[in-house]
Amino acid sequence: MEPDGRTVAELVAARWGDHRPGLWCEDDVLTHHQFAVGAAARAALLADLLPPGVPPHIGVLLDNTPEFPLWLAGAALAGAAAAGINPTRRGPELARDILHTECRILVTEPAQLPLLRGLDLPGVRLLTTGTQEYDDLLAPYAHARPDPSRATPSDRLLLYFTSGSTGTPKAAICTQGRLTAAGRSLAGQFGVTPDDVHYVCMPMFHGNAVIADWAPALAAGAGVALRRRFSASGFLADVRRYRATYFTYVGRAIQYVLATEPGPHDRDHRLRLGFGTEAGVVDAAAFERRFGVRLVEGYGSSEGGAAVQWSPGTPAGAVGRAGPGLVVLDQRTRAECPPAHFDAAGRLLNGDEAIGELVNRAPNPFEGYWRNPEAEAERRRRGSPAHGGPSRSSEAESGGGWYWTGDLFCRDAEGYLYFAGRTDDRLRVDGENLAAAMIENILARYEGADAVAVYAVPDPVTGDQVMAAIAGDFEPGSFAEFLLAQPDLGTKMAPRFVRVVERMPVTATNKIHRARLRSEGLRCADPVWCRPTAELAYRRLAPGDAEGPLAPTRGPV
Structure with missing residues (x-):
């Protein structure tokens, strides 16, 4: 039965008393009930450790182990926020991420401790999982019960960093209400049931794994199988071992899996769906031919400001049909770009005028960046009267503060959107x-x-x-x-x-x-x-x- 609730805390508490296996990682298995117990213990510990009068933020510097979702769930019950810390960052950059998000507690593991040596992290308390000190710290809270009454939909839950491929990472905010809504939406879109198992192989410090994989499983009461770090060679073995039915991917992950040696039993699994971005038409087709698994290429900004859903009938190469409020605008004039025209071979004939930035003029769930007003202003750019945009007096009526995605698209006459890259991926030849x-x-x-x-x-x-x-x-x-x-x-x-x-x-x-x-x-x-x-x-x-x-x-x- 699908749990009720508007917050992640309520979804976690709903698993109390559910003794089905619900979380797998290597040889560890937790029931849904044990997961709720563990989350409640961590929430109670946070209530005692977090100092009053400061943002209730914790940092999580972990691989994809059970401790990661346990601390996300514990933070939700405590009304706190968790910042996923990227373990590939080093030195001052790593310290900057922890201090920028004002983490008072940093949860890590012995394998990550060398990354923290020599870093100046004033006011940050370190909790190291897998140690006797850590177990002793949690022991007094072993009998805590999850109490979701402290949490509200507007409470910050996630501070997740952008990938950092184009500059200093920004910490996007995601509240409990938004994460719950996203989880319910994806669970409904893909027909997730309590019998499903979601394979989480993308890093949980990034929004993709939490929002598109863990959240819909939590919303539907499905199981979750964790991979410490993505492994192309271990992908199929994991999928079989955990009887996984759903997974998410980003970037080159699909290409890496396809590069593994094909075998006669590549279709011997329960996997039915992969959801992600950047696989591309060629690799998506190759993946389905080899593994019998459909990949659904979606588009969604990490910050939640715009999303495009694939639907049956979407032309090859298109992401999906533009929903209400989604338009492609010329970055200079702020005017809507004309429809894209393709020839019989699929060649874009008017890219010079048809390609522009995807903008969401409708109300959207973008919740800003932590302590970064400049980045927020860039996302909420207003029309410019000097370039044909709305006047200041009409900005509120015409959509001032629209969400500018930073991504290039073109849109055909039927309303289908085609991804064309980041705004800095445009070439003028x-x-x-x-x-x-x-x-x-x-x-x-x-x-x-x-x-x-x-x-x-x-x-x-x-x-x-x-x-x-x-x-x-x-x-x-x-x-x-x-x-x-x-x-x-x-x-x-x-x-x-x-x-x-x-x-x-x-x-x-x-x-x-x-x-x-x-x-x-x-x-x-x-x-x-x-x-x-x-x-x-x-x-x-x-x-x-x-x-x-x-x-x-x-x-x-």
């Missing part, structure tokens, strides 16, 4: 605006490519040139033939430069680290191939060539 994501979707078909990233490098005259990083096998002749055979490759889209990498650089959440690729440009240790003329003939770039710009390529390929 020979006077034409191009979208990195659309070029990537084409290059992903290249047989030798395990992963592809497209980004801009400066043109020596004006604008940009297209550069691609390819992980996998690259042969210049076959790649040139491949490009010529792609009917939807526009005349400006063929990469001028190709960087061949052994492994694509990624962030802690498996998203391609585009900022690093852009900053390194041609000056990198990897082999770089270029085409000096408009002809599709690639040659190896000599080290000295990177010191001075090559002549720009003009005209069609």
Whole structure:
């Protein structure tokens, strides 16, 4: 039976008395009841440890172990907030994340202690799981019962950092009410029942694992199986072991699973659905062919300001139909972009005018960033009268403070949205605006490519040139033939430069680290191939060539 309640605390308390197995991690198994007991003990401990008069924030520096969701649930019962701390951060950056979110308690484990050596963390109390001191600290609260009465829907529960691939991570706020609503929505959308098991292999310090995987399981009373850290080689074995039915993914995770050795029993499992972002059309189709599992590619900003849901009938390459309030706006004029037009081969014909930033003009659940008014203002940009936007007097009526996603899209005449990349992924080549994501979707078909990233490098005259990083096998002749055979490759889209990498650089959440690729440009240790003329003939770039710009390529390929 689906638990009632408007807060995460109420969902946790509803599991009291449910003695079905509900949480798995390696050899550890907790029933739903034991989970509720553990959460209540941690909530009672927090009530005694958190000092009065300060934000009730705790930091969680853990792998995906049972302690992570136990502390999330405990924080919910205590009316506190948990900040997921990224263990791939180091030194002053790691200290900055802990201190910025004003964590009074930091929950960690012995394996993470070396990361904290030498850090100045004034006022932060350390709790180290898996130690006798920790067990002794919790022991007096072993008989606590979950009391959800202290929590309200407006209580902060999560402070989760953006991936940090484009700058200093921002701590997005998520309240108990928003997380509960998101969990219920996804559970309803995907028909999650108490008999399901959600496999959580993405890191729980990131919003994807908590909002899209743990929350719907909690809302439906389903089980949760944890993987300490994502492992492509261990994916299928885990799915079978825990009898998992649902999982989430981000970034390159699907590509890594597909790169494992195929076997005759790849479809021997209970998995029915994967939900995530950035798998791409080619890999999603390959995953379904091999494992018999449908991947649902959704779009949702981490901060909750905009979301697009896939539905039956969505055209290939589209994310879904635009809901009420979602529009694609020209970033300069703030006017709505005209519909996108595609030819019979799927080539976007009017990208220069059709691609813009996705904006949500409707009321939305974006709850801001912790102590970062500048970042909030960027998300809540208002129309500009100087560029055709609404006047100040009409801002309230016309949607002043709309949510600007920072993502590029185009929208066809039927209202379907096509992802075109981040706003800093736009390329302007020979006077034409191009979208990195659309070029990537084409290059992903290249047989030798395990992963592809497209980004801009400066043109020596004006604008940009297209550069691609390819992980996998690259042969210049076959790649040139491949490009010529792609009917939807526009005349400006063929990469001028190709960087061949052994492994694509990624962030802690498996998203391609585009900022690093852009900053390194041609000056990198990897082999770089270029085409000096408009002809599709690639040659190896000599080290000295990177010191001075090559002549720009003009005209069609």
